[in-house]
Amino acid sequence: MAEAIPFLQVICQTIIDEVGVEHPTEIIATTMVAYSFGAIVTGILFYIMGKLKLGKIVSFYPRHIVLGCIGGVGVFLIQTGIQIITGYNFEFTFDYVKNIFTSPTLPIWLLSVALAIILSYMRTKISNPLLTPIFFTALPIIFYIVMFIGGLDMDSLREKGWFFKLNYESDGSSRFYTFWTYFNFKKVQWSVIPSTFGTMFTMILFGILNVSVNVSSLSVSLNMDIDINKELCIHGFSNFLSGLVGSLQNYLTYSHTLLFIRSGGGNHIASFSLAMVTSVIFVIGGDIIKYVPIIVVGGLVFNLGFDLVKATLYETIGVLSPFEYITVFLIIVVMNILGFTQGIFVGIISTLVIFVVTTSRKNVIRNVYTGSELPRYLFVFIKSNKNFIKM
Numbered sequence: 124m125a126e127a128i129p130f131l132q133v134i135c136q137t138i139i140d141e142v143g144v145e146h147p148t149e150i151i152a153t154t155m156v157a158y159s160f161g162a163i164v165t166g167i168l169f170y171i172m173g174k175l176k177l178g179k180i181v182s183f184y185p186r187h188i189v190l191g192c193i194g195g196v197g198v199f200l201i202q203t204g205i206q207i208i209t210g211y212n213f214e215f216t217f218d219y220v221k222n223i224f225t226s227p228t229l230p231i232w233l234l235s236v237a238l239a240i241i242l243s244y245m246r247t248k249i250s251n252p253l254l255t256p257i258f259f260t261a262l263p264i265i266f267y268i269v270m271f272i273g274g275l276d277m278d279s280l281r282e283k284g285w286f287f288k289l290n291y292e293s294d295g296s297s298r299f300y301t302f303w304t305y306f307n308f309k310k311v312q313w314s315v316i317p318s319t320f321g322t323m324f325t326m327i328l329f330g331i332l333n334v335s336v337n338v339s340s341l342s343v344s345l346n347m348d349i350d351i352n353k354e355l356c357i358h359g360f361s362n363f364l365s366g367l368v369g370s371l372q373n374y375l376t377y378s379h380t381l382l383f384i385r386s387g388g389g390n391h392i393a394s395f396s397l398a399m400v401t402s403v404i405f406v407i408g409g410d411i412i413k414y415v416p417i418i419v420v421g422g423l424v425f426n427l428g429f430d431l432v433k434a435t436l437y438e439t440i441g442v443l444s445p446f447e448y449i450t451v452f453l454i455i456v457v458m459n460i461l462g463f464t465q466g467i468f469v470g471i472i473s474t475l476v477i478f479v480v481t482t483s484r485k486n487v488i489r490n491v492y493t494g495s496e497l498p499r500y501l502f503v504f505i506k507s508n509k510n511f512i513k514m
Contacts, residue, residue: 127372130326131158134319141315152310155369160316161323162366162373165330170359172331178351187447188470189339190435191454195466196340196377197431198459204424208232208284208417215460228284235421238262242426252387255426259419266416287412299406306369330374334358336467337377344381344434382427446477 138153172178202213209226211219223232242258270280280286335351342349358374365373387393404411435451443451450473458466 127326127330130322130329131371133322134158134161134326137319137322138312138315141318142312148307149310149312151305152307153312153315155306156308156311157316157319157323158371159366159369161326162362162371164323164366165327165372166359166361166363166366168327168359169331169334169355169362173352173355173357173359176352178335178355185447185470185474186343187443187451188454188467188474189336189343190439190443191451191470192336192458192467193340193344193377193431194435194451194455195458197428197433197435198455200424200428200431202459204235204421204428205232207424208235208421213459231284231417232421235418236425238418238422239425239429242422243429252385255382255386259423262419262422263416266418281413285417287415287417299408303369326372330372332467334374337375337380340377341375341380345384381431382423446481450474450477 134157135150135154138157139150142149142153144150205223206212208231209223209228211222211226213219223229226232242255245258246254269275270277277286281288334354338349338351338354354375361373365371383389383393383397388397435455439448439451450470453473454466454470457469
């Protein structure tokens, strides 16, 4: 989860400050253990919450807050697509807009946007769930055919931004198991780890909120009921096992899961196949990304982002009240300027304000009667409830 990276950075910086930059081996070993310990604790807490049926708390989230989160993820994906291609981090400034439209990579990200729009249009005409995977599988094949016919060189295209540039050159010495060699328990500074507990538990609480919102958003998008308590138990197992093998926290990712299910992946066979392919790539290494045209990744990210924004801001017109629609829009803006958590808090605060304003307009007094009318209404009440009074 990209949202967890700031917490991980704080944990790492805390360890650096405590251990000292002159001890890099100790810093790496201690950081690895702290990250793994955080995943184990996350797994335990998630499992306990699921067993105690505490996931039902998420049912109190208003629907428009969930929709705001969905739209926020959509806009974030669009920003990510532009950042992947142009290299410019999103900024709410005129210079940012100027830079992305004057970048040499302008044709690349515009082509990616066009491919995303074409796929969205095709999806309105073709309902087959295999459309999306076939579309993105065919793209690199067509790209390589055009490259071969045009006599284009891969290295020159990579320099122009049509392929990913890796920040390292693989010499074959790095293997998939190299990761575990950094666990040097003799070098771990155990006395430093407790100083990271504050940030660690904040990250865990953020993860609980993240899972709740993502599962709720997925339930709304797929129009189906999802047992969040079961999801918490599964997250507990996955995080606990991840920590035991020395890895990080992991959560359900809304955008990836939605794409996977829309592509026909809502069954055990598809999930097992995905796990196997991912395992193969893990062993082979990340160098395979060098051969994937960047328009494939860009088109995929843009397409999903456009779909989420459309479902949030366009398809809810006339469905949500004006106050709710404004709240959705406000959540999207705050999430993508200040952050995910800030967007949710703004949504909750605005929802409370809407609740107070709405309920304050209702008259709680139905009728006003004088004492002279009491005998008549008392007689009517006794007559209509005489059987109840006898009992």
